[in-house]
Amino acid sequence: MARVIVIASGKGGVGKTTIAANLGVCLGQAGRRTVLVDLDLGLRNIDVMLGLETVVLNHLGDYFEERMSAEEAATTDERYPGLSVLAAPQTMNPAGLEPGKLEKLIGELRETYDVILVDAPAGVGPVFAEAIRLADEGIVVTSPAVPAVRDADKVLHLMEAAGIQYRFVIVNLLRQRLLRSRVMMTPEDIQEVLGTPLLGVIPEDETALICCNTGVPAVTVRSMSGSALKRIAERVRGTALSLPPLNRRRGGLFRA
Ligand SMILES: Nc1ncnc2c1ncn2[C@@H]1O[C@H](COP(=O)(O)OP(=O)(O)O)[C@@H](O)[C@H]1O
Numbered sequence: 001m002a003r004v005i006v007i008a009s010g011k012g013g014v015g016k017t018t019i020a021a022n023l024g025v026c027l028g029q030a031g032r033r034t035v036l037v038d039l040d041l042g043l044r045n046i047d048v049m050l051g052l053e054t055v056v057l058n059h060l061g062d063y064f065e066e067r068m069s070a071e072e073a074a075t076t077d078e079r080y081p082g083l084s085v086l087a088a089p090q091t092m093n094p095a096g097l098e099p100g101k102l103e104k105l106i107g108e109l110r111e112t113y114d115v116i117l118v119d120a121p122a123g124v125g126p127v128f129a130e131a132i133r134l135a136d137e138g139i140v141v142t143s144p145a146v147p148a149v150r151d152a153d154k155v156l157h158l159m160e161a162a163g164i165q166y167r168f169v170i171v172n173l174l175r176q177r178l179l180r181s182r183v184m185m186t187p188e189d190i191q192e193v194l195g196t197p198l199l200g201v202i203p204e205d206e207t208a209l210i211c212c213n214t215g216v217p218a219v220t221v222r223s224m225s226g227s228a229l230k231r232i233a234e235r236v237r238g239t240a241l242s243l244p245p246l247n248r249r250r251g252g253l254f255r256a
Pocket residue numbers: 009011012013014015016017018019045122172173174202203204205206208209210212213225
């Protein structure tokens with residue numbers, strides 16, 4: 001049975017698209033028929049993260065405006081076996097998304113794919129609301145900054161109210177030095193405040209930033225963020241990996 005997993009956050013810029021893209025690459029490689037749905041309508045990013053800017057010809061707007069089927073609107077590339085990408089249209093106004101169109105799309109994708117990864121827009125607007133209504137599982141991404149965690153809490157409550165039973169948190173952009181100096185919320189603190197299980201912890205590292213700029217997914221190069229993302233993908237696949245050892249002194253966190 002297909003799984004629809006929505007990746008959301010209150011704040012923008014916390015790594016949703018990075019995580020969605022890397023999870024998509026890993027799950028596709030692992031033999032899951034995976035589709036990435038970029039719902040940041042009007043603000044396409046996912047193609048850049050995967051180095052597909054010159055490859056993407058069609059997009060979700062083509063599907064929503066009934067110019068083509070979902071399959072025709074999707075992009076595949078030999079670098080990413082098992083993965084299809086439904087890029088966001090670059091000019092669409094999200095307010096113009098007609099009722100029922102997203103539901104129809106997700107229904108069709110459920111017939112074809114094992115995993116449908118929905119990269120939600122930041123915030124709690126109507127597209128987000130529709131996405132969580134249609135999803136089975138929710139991953140909320142936050143940085144360790146207090147405002148981001150507070151917004152993550154709000155997003156988690158909305159997911160619960162929308163009937164998403166399986167909800168997880170990823171803490172991204174963790175800075176080891178700040179953690180050690182005790183001026184930053186720890187993943188333990190965040191897990192406790194949010195009352196939601198941690199799916200993983202990703203350090204802030206230059207590689208993730210460079211990867212985004214060069215269109216090379218972090219999971220395909222040696223890096224701390226790449227290793228963390230691979231372990232998160234394993235957990236999404238259902239492998240019972242231990243959660244991050246939240247032991248700051250031994251620096252075990254980032255091997256998680
Ligand atoms: N772990 C990380 N370390 C360093 N930079 C990161 C990390 N995760 C994401 N970034 C960078 O942060 C920026 C925002 O990430 P993005 O995935 O676009 O966030 P969102 O989709 O939530 O807006 C990008 O430039 C990305 O490369």
